[in-house]
C-alpha cells in the first residue's frame with residue numbers, strides 16, 4: 001500500500017518506543033522480532049504465532065493508531081469484553097456502554113441534553129455521537145492530500161465513517177460554497193436512500209445538510225446525460241433482452257460467440273477501458289478475461305460491438321453503463337467540476353466507467369475522493385484497479401477492524417465461508433480480514449437441513465413464530481433468499497401463520513415497515529437485523545447456476561462469478577446482529593460443505 005520505502009523508514013514500529021510497546025503488553029522477548037517487521041504482510045504472517053492480544057496491539061499500531069488509541073481499542077476492549085459477558089445486558093446496551101467507555105468525548109454534534117436523551121433511547125443510533133477513535137481519526141482527519149480510503153469487514157462502520165466524513169467536508173466548505181458541493185454516492189438507489197436517512201439523523205441542521213447531495217451513481221449519470229441531450233433517456237434494463245439482442249446479432253454476423261461472452265467483453269473490456277475504435281480494441285489489455293482472442297477474432301468481436309451499439313443508438317436506447325461512460329466523457333474535458341468533494345460508499349461494486357465519472361466529477365486535489373468499501377462484499381462482478389483509473393490512495397488507506405454489528409460467533413462462522421479466498425484490495429495488493437473481530441458475544445449460528453422445500457418453509461415459519469413469541473419485533477427479523485420466488489413462498493407461509501411481512505423491492509407490504517422483512521441477498525446489502533434467517537441455501541441455488549458464466553465460455557470468469565456468489569452469501573449472513581439461522585433443503589450449498 002505504501003510507496004517504495006527507504007531502508008530507514010521501512011520498519012513498521014520505528015516511531016514507537018520499547019517502553020510503549022511493553023506497556024501495551026508486548027512481551028519484551030518479542031521486541032527484537034517486532035522491531036524487524038517492515039510490512040503489514042509480515043505482521044499478518046505472525047498472526048497465528050502471536051498471542052491474540054499482542055497481535056491486536058501491533059495490528060492497531062501498524063494501522064496508524066497512536067499507542068493511546070491502541071490502549072483504548074485493544075487492551076481496554078479485552079477487559080470490557082470480559083466485563084460485558086459477565087453483566088449480560090442486551091447486546092445493544094453492551095454496545096452502547098462499550099462505545100461510551102471507549103469514547104474520548106463526544107464529537108461536537110450535541111446541541112443539548114434532549115438530543116443526547118434521544119440517542120440514548122435508541123442505542124442503535126449511537127454511532128451518531130460515539131465514534132470509535134479509529135473511526136474518528138479517519139472521518140475527521142483535517143485534510144487528506146488526495147484520494148483517501150477506508151476498508152474493513154462488514155459492520156465495522158465504513159458507512160458510518162463515510163457519513164461523518166461528508167459532514168466534516170460540508171463543515172469545511174467556504175461560506176460561499178453552493179448547496180450540493182459535496183457528493184455522497186453509492187451503487188444502488190436503495191443504498192442511497194439509506195445514506196440519505198443516515199445523514200438526516202447525523203445532521204439536523206438543514207442548511208448544512210443541503211451542502212451534501214446524496215444520489216446513486218446511475219441516477220447522477222442519467223441526470224448529466226439527460227441535461228446534455230435535453231430530454232429523458234430510454235433505458236434498456238432487461239438483461240434477458242440484452243442477451244437476446246447479442247444472440248440475434250451473432251447469428252446475423254455469422255459469429256460463434258455466446259451472448260454471455262459478447263456482453264461481458266463489451267462491459268469488461270470495451271466499456272471498462274472506454275475503447276472507441278477497432279485499433280484501440282486490438283491493442284487493449286484483456287487481463288481478467290479467461291480466453292485469448294487472436295487479432296482476427298478481436299476484429300470479429302469488434303464488429304459485433306459496433307452492431308450492438310449502433311442498434312441501440314438507432315432505437316434511442318441506453319444501458320446503465322453506457323450512460324455512465326457518456327457522463328464521464330461529458331465531464332472529462334470540462335474545467336468546472338460539479339463537486340468539490342466526493343464520498344463513495346460500497347465502492348467495491350463500482351464499474352470502471354462509474355469510477356471515471358466520479359474521477360471527473362471533482363478536480364484532483366486535497367480531499368477530492370473519499371472511498372469506503374470492502375472487496376469481500378463485491379457482488380456485482382466489477383473488479384477495478386484504482387490506480388489505473390487515476391485514483392491513488394497509497395499512504396491514505398485505512399482498515400477498520402472492530403465489528404459493531406455482529407456477534408463474535410456469527411462473525412467467525414461467516415468469515416470462515418471465505419477462508420482460503422484471496423481478495424484484491426483494488427490497488428494492486430490483497431485485502432484480508434486479519435484482526436477483524438467483534439466485541440459482542442452470542443450463540444452459534446443455527447444450521448437447519450430439510451428434506452424438501454415445503455418442509456424447510458414450514459420449519460422456518462415455526463422458528464420465526466417462536467422468535468416473535470419470545471418478544472422479537474417482526475420488523476427486527478430479516479429473511480434473505482437467493483431468488484425472490486422463494487421469498488414470496490415464504491411470505492405466504494408467514495402470512496398464513498398470521499405474521500406480518502414486507503417484501504423488499506415490491507409494493508406488497510403489511511404494517512408499513514413493521515413486518516418480517518424478506519428480500520433477496522442483493523437487496524439485503526447494507527441492511528441489518530437483530531435476527532436473520534438465510535433460507536434456501538441449497539446445492540443448486542447457492543451458487544445460482546444460471547448466473548455463472550459456463551467454465552467453457554470463460555474459466556476465469558467462471559471462478560469470479562463463483563466468488564461473487566460466495567460473497568453474496570457472506571453479505572447475507574453478516575446482516576445479523578444477534579441471531580443467524582441458515583437453512584436449506586436437499587443437499588446443502590457447496591459453500592457450506594467446507
Ligand SMILES: Nc1ncnc2c1ncn2[C@@H]1O[C@H](COP(=O)(O)OP(=O)(O)OP(=O)(O)O)[C@@H](O)[C@H]1O
Pocket residue numbers: 095099124125126127130131132135152153154155156157158159160161374377403404405525526527528574
Ligand atoms: N462507533 C460506533 N458506535 C456504535 N455503533 C456503531 C459504531 N460504528 C458503527 N456502529 C454500528 O455498526 C453497524 C454497522 O455499521 P456500518 O453499516 O457503518 O458498517 P459497514 O462497515 O458499512 O458495514 P457493511 O460493510 O456490512 O455494510 C451499524 O449499526 C452502526 O450503527
